Amino acid sequence: MRTSFMRHPAAGIVALLAVAVVVPALSMSRPPLAQEPTVGDKPNDVAIFMRAKLGHAQHVMEGLALADYDLIERGAHDLALASQASSWQVLQTEDYARQSREFRRACESLRSAAKDKNLDGAALAWMEVTLKCIQCHKYVRDVGTGN
């Protein structure tokens, strides 16, 4: 029996790269990662909302690793939906809106690659999505959100 990584060597490499890129990126948030965000002196709905992206991203990773296209599609859809929610609109700048649009576009190409059962295409689109995560966070850090 051959594994799908053997049939799709490029997808395997890209998936591994994605792990290498995403894991350090995810450790960027200031407080050590807790399972449930503890509510400090003020309730932080945005943090809880933002943290949910990790769960969607994990669905995508799992879907890519197992060639489970439904899981990839669901994760991509949830990420794209999240990017349209009001809690996502942390900064009211044109740059932030553009980053959000680009992120959503990358999620949509991920979703359509999964629909087409194109694992290599999905792996590449996922790279694009993770780069958008990192770029937007970099932008937000540089601009400063006051916390």
Ligand code: HEC
């Ligand atoms: C268009 C901008 C944008 C994109 C794209 C984006 N994020 Fe975020 N993310 C934010 C903002 C804004 C915050 C809140 C930053 C703050 O509180 O200072 C945040 C916060 C987070 C946090 C920290 C939540 C906490 O505990 O405070 C995580 C984790 C996170 N994002 C994961 C992701 C992942 C994973 C992706 C990609 C799949 C992603 N983000 C894509 C804007 C973005």
